[in-house]
Amino acid sequence: MATTKLVMKLVYILLTLFTFTISPAISTAPEGCDSGAENPCIDKAKALPLKIVAIVAILTTSLIGVMAPLFSRHIACLRPDGHGFMIVKCFASGIILGTGFVHVLPDSFEMLSSECLNDDPWHKFPFAGFVAMLSGLATLAIDSITTSLYTVKNVDEPVLDVYGYDQEKAIHTVGHNHSHGVVPETTKDNTQLLRYRIIAMVLELGILFHSVVNGLSLGATNDACTIKGLIIALCFHHLFEGIGLGGCILQADFKNVKKFLMAFFFAGTTPCGIFLGIALSSIYRDNSPTALITTGLLNACSAGMLIYMALVDLLATEFMGSMLQGSIKFQIKCFAAALLSCAIMSVVAKWA
Known part of the structure; x- marks a missing residue:
């Protein structure tokens, strides 16, 4: 889909722009800041x-x-339509939530309030x-507008409301006991698939930032x-x-090439950041004002x-x-x- 390609391009553009913010961070920290020079x-x-x-590692x-x-689709108890997968997905969603609240956002507050x-x-x-x-509001806007544009472009019927029906047709259906107000299942499936794809790509973008x-x-x-504790x-x-x-990528049902590309992009981002840090370690100062502002704002955006x-x-x-609504x-x-x-994630936050 053109929409998914556009979002992927946005990911690469934003990460490219981030690399240009690193060079100004190569500066000397102000006097009075703890540089750690006396640390054994x-x-x-x-x-x-x-x-x-x-x-x-x-x-x-x-x-x-x-x-x-x-x-996981090859494991019976973890098939995407099963209860096991749903429990794993909720567990994974909690990981994402903990990452935002306990890891990334506190780091942003600490950096942007530095002495x-x-x-x-x-x-x-x-x-x-x-x-x-x-950032949260912008994500909502991207989520909503992208879905609306796709729906308007690909569906002949009016844009659906949250229940999957056009309101006027729904009223007509109830009043006259007709069934033509129901939107075809294919349309619902395509819209849901699009949402899964948007979720996967926006989520990866947020993860890649931090x-x-x-x-x-x-x-x-x-x-x-x-470093020992951080590893x-x-x-x-x-x-x-x-x-x-990975659970979000699976539900997005991308082609195999795109699935593995997104997986390797996620896995390789931190190691690439480490390589870049090693290359700049002699001149990069993480307590320089520009470095603190850049990373602090990026962390806030990611959070x-x-x-x-x-x-x-x-x-x-x-x-x-x-x-889930069917069973308390x-x-x-x-x-x-x-x-x-x-x-x-709250326990892990003690070290990272």
Whole structure:
């Protein structure tokens, strides 16, 4: 579909623009900021091998996480139309929600309130929350407008309301006991498939933003003590995050080439960020004002997207769907799965 191709192009354009924001961050941190020069853990010789280990470990665990759902259709208990898959999907959605609330958004607040930034305006206005809010609204607009454009372009009937009926026809149907107000199942299926594809691509975009930032930060630091903890934490983080993204890619029913392209793009983003950080480690300063502002705003943008996608397009959609609405017991199981994954991400947040 032309719409999906447009969104994918947007992903690449935004990431390309991000690379141009890195060069201004190669600057000296202001006086008075803690540069870590007296930290005994700062050892470039010891840090480099750990960074190589991080690249391999994160790439491997990311691939395992994102690819696992793509092969789940071959497992009877995890088929996309089964209860097992729904529980796994709610678990994965909780991972995305936890990532946005507990990992990315707090990092943004911390960066944009750093003592290395000028008091005016960065300490006088909550830029992190403001940008996250705008990002969530922008994601809603993209979600809604893209679906509407597709519906208007491909459906002869008027645009559907949330119940799948044109209101005027629905009233006519009820009043005269006719059935011509019902929209064809093919139209509903195509619209739902489009939504799944939009969800998958926008979700990947949000994940890629903070993955690049994580990789760049890890690659640029020479603190061997910090890197050791980050390797374990980021491996778990990307494993579970990959499961969430992989489930969305599976439901989007892309062609195999696009599925694996999105999977490898997700898995390779953080390692690429680490490579870039290593290349810039001698001149990049993560506490320079430009670096703090750039990464802080990107994290806020990513947080808004992830929180919106997790709550609206993933959890709310499933919990209000027919499968879960038909069983309170099953709802409780899915809620427990989402709560468990949020708890796991909250624990992991202690280290990453």
